[in-house]
Amino acid sequence: MSAEIDELRKEIEAIDKQILELLSRRLKISAKIGEIKSRIGKDVTDEKREQKVREYWYNYARNLGIPDSMVESILPILFSYSKMVQINPGKKKNITVIGYGGMARSLISLFSLVGHNVVVTGRNKEKAERLASEFKVVYMDLDSALNWGEYIILALSPSSFDYILRISPKFTSKVVMDIFSSKNEIFKELEKLSEIYSFNYISTHPLFGPITYPVGERIVIIPSKTSKNVNEIVNFWRECGLNTTVSTVEEHEKAMAIVQVLAHFYILGLHRSIDELRKELGIENLSNFYTTNFKELNKIIEKVSNILPVILEIQKSNPYAYKVRDIGVNELQKIKEELGG
Ligand SMILES: O=C(O)C(=O)C[C@]1(C(=O)O)C=C[C@@H](O)C=C1
Structure with missing residues (x-):
């Protein structure tokens, strides 16, 4: 050289x-x-x-x-x-995560980064063990995990509600947090269960997808009738490096009507229209023509497609969804007219 x-x-x-x-x-x-x-x-x-x-x-x-x-x-x-480097673990907590999907993974990555003690459990032992070993945390069977944890995180999909119902008598005296993105029905049900079985229920909605180490992202915290020490829970999430919004079910559902229902509705429409137009116009290698903005849009379309069942669930369960989609379509119609049809 x-x-x-x-x-x-x-x-x-x-x-x-x-x-x-x-x-x-x-x-x-x-x-x-x-x-x-x-x-x-x-x-x-x-x-x-x-x-x-x-x-x-x-x-x-x-x-x-x-x-x-x-x-x-x-x-x-x-x-x-x-x-x-700004994360400050404060007091170490014993956290039991029930579930092994993308969001369970994301939260476990955060808890172990912060230095909390984490246990994973769930219906499928093999999947729970695999996730536990990825982050060098511990797997336990459900009973031991519930007994051990101070905070119980329900990192499950709404379709697992029957399972939650079955195991909820074992939550007594624990702090239990769900992470469902739609709160409408499930919040009331879990609140009722927390009164029956005397646990401390506080709902959360992480406003991020299944990313590793979601430091700096935001989580919505919704206290219920049985929530005690709300400040302690807010501090817990803050010390995990997340930004916090304390809200009510009503405010959360209204905000999600815009942030999720409307946005996903348009993205689904955009995805389908792109496929339709590609066929109609006979363009095969569209990717050779992607602009910077279109590349970003495409990434969003891909992310949404990857979690389609969750997206459709939100479209179904948000109480304002009909109004949102009506307005969404009306506004498109108006733009079309303004542009001359
Ligand atoms: O200035 C701050 O408040 C910081 O924490 C530093 C810093 C940075 O790295 O510049 C980091 C995170 C904040 O969101 C803003 C800025």
Whole structure:
């Protein structure tokens, strides 16, 4: 190799060292901010601050001839690790997760990152054991797991409601949290069960998909009649690095009518229309023509398709779904007329 390249590579190594030293300094400062936030009860993520950081990154980068796309790649990683070092586990909890699907996996990744004690259980021993070994946590049979856990997380789909019904007499004196995205019917049922079997029920809705280490994402917390120590639960999630919204079933369902029902309805329509038009217009290699925005849309379509049963369940169970879809179609119709048909 040429001596000139060797020389330049040495320069790069020296710069890399500086970049890493600066990254380490940045993370340490971020951890200090995290300690203060935890002390004063503030969420880890601060959107306004992130916006400001984003602005100066783009400005400095442009002045230095660094492309926007490089900033776009680096900044989310920087924020995400910055938030990871801000996690403050507080007091270790014994958490029992019932279930082994994508959301169980996501929450277990978070709990074990934070350093809580986690046990996985469920109807299928093999699947529960596989998930437990992935995150080096423990599998237990249902009875032992329920006995051991202080917090019981029902990471199950609404179709498992009969199972929950059957095991709920064993929840007595525990803090029980479901993670269903639709609260309408199930909240009332679980609230009733919590009164009958004397457990402390508090509903949650993680506003994220089955991602690993969802630090910085948001969770909605909905207290029920039997919820005690709501603040303790809010702090628990905050100390796991999630942003928290405390809400009511009614407010949650209304917000989800827009955020989920309307958005998914349009995405389903977009997906079908794309397939239909491809056939109609006879375009085979559409991907050769994807714009940046269309690529992003496609990613969203794929994510939605991967969890189609959940999406359809929300379309069915949200009490405002009919109104939402009516308005959705009407607005499209109006746009069509405005555009001349
Ligand atoms: O400034 C803060 O509040 C931080 O926690 C630091 C930081 C960052 O890495 O720049 C990280 C997370 C917040 O969402 C905003 C900014």
